[in-house]
Amino acid sequence: MPGDSRTFDYAPAPESSDIVTVAPKNGLFISGQFVEPKSGRSFVTLNPATEEPLAEVAEAGEGDVDFAVQAARAAFEGVWGRMKGRERAKYLYRIARIIQERSREFAVLESLDNGKPIRESRDVDVPLAAAHFFYHAGWADKLGYAGLGPSPRPLGVAGQVIPWNFPLLMAAWKLAPALAAGNCCVLKPAETTPLTALLLAEVCQQAELPPGVVNVVTGAGATGAALVTHPGVDKVAFTGSTEVGKQIRIALAGTGRHLTLELGGKAANIVFDDAPIDQTVEGIVNGIFFNQGQVCCAGSRLLVQESVTELVVERLKRRLGTLQLGDPLDKNTDIGAINSSVQLEKITELSHSGEDEGAERWSPPCDLPEHGYWFPPTIFTGVSQSHRIAREEIFGPVLSVLTFRTPAEAVAKANNTPYGLSAGVWTEKGSRILWMAGRMGAGVVWANTFNRFDPASPFGGYKESGFGREGGRHGLEAYLRA
Amino acid sequence: MLPGAVTAQVNGEIAATDTALRQLLHGLPGVDQVGTEARAASLATRSIKKDSKLWALDTAIRMIDLTTLEGADTPGKVQAMCAKAVRPDPTDSGVPSVAAVCVYPDLVGVARGSLDGSGVAVASVATAFPSGRASMKVKLADVREAIEGGADEVDMVIDRGAFLSGRYGQVFDEIRQVREACGRAHLKVILETGELVTLDNVARASWLAMTGGADFVKTSTGKVTPASTPAAALVMLASVRDFAEASGRQVGVKVAGGIRTAKDAIRYLVLVKETAGPEWLTPSLFRIGASSLLNDLLMQRSKQLTGAYAGPDYFTID
Numbered sequence: 001m002p003g004d005s006r007t008f009d010y011a012p013a014p015e016s017s018d019i020v021t022v023a024p025k026n027g028l029f030i031s032g033q034f035v036e037p038k039s040g041r042s043f044v045t046l047n048p049a050t051e052e053p054l055a056e057v058a059e060a061g062e063g064d065v066d067f068a069v070q071a072a073r074a075a076f077e078g079v080w081g082r083m084k085g086r087e088r089a090k091y092l093y094r095i096a097r098i099i100q101e102r103s104r105e106f107a108v109l110e111s112l113d114n115g116k117p118i119r120e121s122r123d124v125d126v127p128l129a130a131a132h133f134f135y136h137a138g139w140a141d142k143l144g145y146a147g148l149g150p151s152p153r154p155l156g157v158a159g160q161v162i163p164w165n166f167p168l169l170m171a172a173w174k175l176a177p178a179l180a181a182g183n184c185c186v187l188k189p190a191e192t193t194p195l196t197a198l199l200l201a202e203v204c205q206q207a208e209l210p211p212g213v214v215n216v217v218t219g220a221g222a223t224g225a226a227l228v229t230h231p232g233v234d235k236v237a238f239t240g241s242t243e244v245g246k247q248i249r250i251a252l253a254g255t256g257r258h259l260t261l262e263l264g265g266k267a268a269n270i271v272f273d274d275a276p277i278d279q280t281v282e283g284i285v286n287g288i289f290f291n292q293g294q295v296c297c298a299g300s301r302l303l304v305q306e307s308v309t310e311l312v313v314e315r316l317k318r319r320l321g322t323l324q325l326g327d328p329l330d331k332n333t334d335i336g337a338i339n340s341s342v343q344l345e346k347i348t349e350l351s352h353s354g355e356d357e358g359a360e361r362w363s364p365p366c367d368l369p370e371h372g373y374w375f376p377p378t379i380f381t382g383v384s385q386s387h388r389i390a391r392e393e394i395f396g397p398v399l400s401v402l403t404f405r406t407p408a409e410a411v412a413k414a415n416n417t418p419y420g421l422s423a424g425v426w427t428e429k430g431s432r433i434l435w436m437a438g439r440m441g442a443g444v445v446w447a448n449t450f451n452r453f454d455p456a457s458p459f460g461g462y463k464e465s466g467f468g469r470e471g472g473r474h475g476l477e478a479y480l481r482a
Numbered sequence: 483m484l485p486g487a488v489t490a491q492v493n494g495e496i497a498a499t500d501t502a503l504r505q506l507l508h509g510l511p512g513v514d515q516v517g518t519e520a521r522a523a524s525l526a527t528r529s530i531k532k533d534s535k536l537w538a539l540d541t542a543i544r545m546i547d548l549t550t551l552e553g554a555d556t557p558g559k560v561q562a563m564c565a566k567a568v569r570p571d572p573t574d575s576g577v578p579s580v581a582a583v584c585v586y587p588d589l590v591g592v593a594r595g596s597l598d599g600s601g602v603a604v605a606s607v608a609t610a611f612p613s614g615r616a617s618m619k620v621k622l623a624d625v626r627e628a629i630e631g632g633a634d635e636v637d638m639v640i641d642r643g644a645f646l647s648g649r650y651g652q653v654f655d656e657i658r659q660v661r662e663a664c665g666r667a668h669l670k671v672i673l674e675t676g677e678l679v680t681l682d683n684v685a686r687a688s689w690l691a692m693t694g695g696a697d698f699v700k701t702s703t704g705k706v707t708p709a710s711t712p713a714a715a716l717v718m719l720a721s722v723r724d725f726a727e728a729s730g731r732q733v734g735v736k737v738a739g740g741i742r743t744a745k746d747a748i749r750y751l752v753l754v755k756e757t758a759g760p761e762w763l764t765p766s767l768f769r770i771g772a773s774s775l776l777n778d779l780l781m782q783r784s785k786q787l788t789g790a791y792a793g794p795d796y797f798t799i800d
Contacts, residue, residue: 010534276512449517
């Protein structure tokens, strides 16, 4: 009680889940309507923080996917493909504003379905999703100025498959540029996180978007495969694992269909001895523990200059001690739940391999809830380039700490990976930032920050992290014929 | 990590020359402004409810240096404020007293007379507050007047002009001399972060004050805009934490200026907890210089206990 107690534990401050109604049964969104699947099949999506079922969701079969692609084709040829850019812009602005108006609903639903802390869905996912629609709405009537010729044309029907780590945000990244450019879309959200994409479909209805311009087909891998290999699709955009990306590329080879892939990563976050230490520690935490590390551009390899390794690790450990793990709907939660049991197993397995290979494992003392999928924030020190945890994407709250002696060695180690999505550089020396950035084999290089996104800034990778860019002028290129 | 030089400095082994101090202060890790502000903003979203809120409100009251620093101050005004400081809410004896009252040196005697035996300390600003633009002789006379009047705590200002022109030795020297003149009184060193402008400067000035013997580092006089900002407070809290690690001595932090609502105060407590650590959550290591804040804390406290807000007339103005 008040008085001389020296503790200041934050009492639970949960966001109420009453703000959003989750329909017990959800259909597919095709041609502007929610419809029963022809396949007759459905699956259940869980709340990963409790393992309780949230809703039953339709599973689209090949027939359903075909129906959706046809609806998109009809909308493209009938309305959207010939509509003036300034008219398309109005719809995009409208969608953006409705996302803002219903932001609490989106945030709560995202946290329920994905397990991410409400602080992140509220402050990052939802505002950024709206920002992407606003940004691309601005482009819709200015495509002739995107550097792709005087009157670039849309490609047609886009088949878009998105992952479970940022369900709404990835949907926005895919839909907004495609729609701005005049394409129609069939979107397949991940099977563990379909709910915000369905809410976004409802927003499209509310915005009176012409039927068929956006279609949402829910399902797992088979649904995705049916979509990306459908001959009626002109353009495939995929965000997900490198393994699946490779299969898609093989399947599309020689078909003449357009493809962009945004795949895995194993980003190096490079800390020099003159880095602003406290903000660097924040950046490291944000780089690897944001969204429980389930981020393709996560700074999962920490490369620290040897002279400050001890200091950085010590400060990092102290900072990890203040992270609050628990109920994703609690506004004070920093670390939420892992999205699925499959993912949790993968993280657990790779962490064991780290120990087996001789790296030293550390986690702050923290109680994991009894139910749900949880993994404590974890640091491995004494990691070397040849360890699996330094090479494979863990996609979880696990940081591998490596060291370097000179800037050249940092570059060599950072680039010594099949991936090339993102990198971070921490130093007070501006010239070194530029020197490093020019040598990083990564699509995004952050300087003295990490995991910062903006719709105007193109995002995408090199090598096994994929190709094509999302966001900015460059992102439009993926949806336009010059 | 903090250089061995720091510990040496703390123990007074190195001559306080501009060069030596420059080496120390400019050898501190840099502070990134964007990152610091982002961190402060993210801590401001912590949601403090129920028991933790009640605890925070009471703790904030106990941390207040109830302040009046106006040209129009009179013995009557100071006496009234002292009564409020001892018993902030006449209708509820459960409300703790504030930590101290803070006045100009000439009114220290009045405050002393009103507060004896109450447990509330008397703090006085000194050294040509708020600008610090006076000769050392005048500054020391100012301090002595406060001490002779019975001040338990002295809030001095540093010479920002000297600091900004790199005359660290002079600033250090002044702090040392004031420290001596204070005798057993606690010394709070006001950095005036609004005039130092960069966060690197805030960190350097904090270290300079701490090595000079400050018991507290304080953000601002309240006479300059911006006064206390969350980012500056965060840098100071990190500095006292690092200094304690290097030297073993815990220095307190006082934020002052523009903190008017319970919400702001609680946000500062969150900064304290998550930056310096929970052991700083005590009036002996964290203070809030304020005047109108107290009534908002009282109002929120009664709301928390009764579930309803009382109007402003149910709380005394001083």
